[in-house]
Amino acid sequence: MEQIELFKVPSPCIGVCDSDAKGYCKGCMRNRTERFEWLNMSPSQQLHVIKLCRQRYYRKHKKTHVEMEIEENDPQQTLF
Numbered sequence: 001m002e003q004i005e006l007f008k009v010p011s012p013c014i015g016v017c018d019s020d021a022k023g024y025c026k027g028c029m030r031n032r033t034e035r036f037e038w039l040n041m042s043p044s045q046q047l048h049v050i051k052l053c054r055q056r057y058y059r060k061h062k063k064t065h066v067e068m069e070i071e072e073n074d075p076q077q078t079l080f
Helices: 032-036 043-073 075-079
Strands: none
8 A cells, every 4th residue: 555545635626617628627627537537536546637737737827828928029919
């Protein structure tokens, strides 16, 4: 038995249960299967899902930040 399995992993749900265009929850960044199977997963599987959610969150917000920088530096924007 792994030490990690001795402790319960809390759900990453923050109560914002709405899916984006890619099918990820806008609140916790889990996909449909990850949300529905959460209670059936082992603690190590749950921790892996949390790691994936964190990566999805950073990737999504990094992309948004880069897009915002491009818009700010776009000379076409100064025309409006």
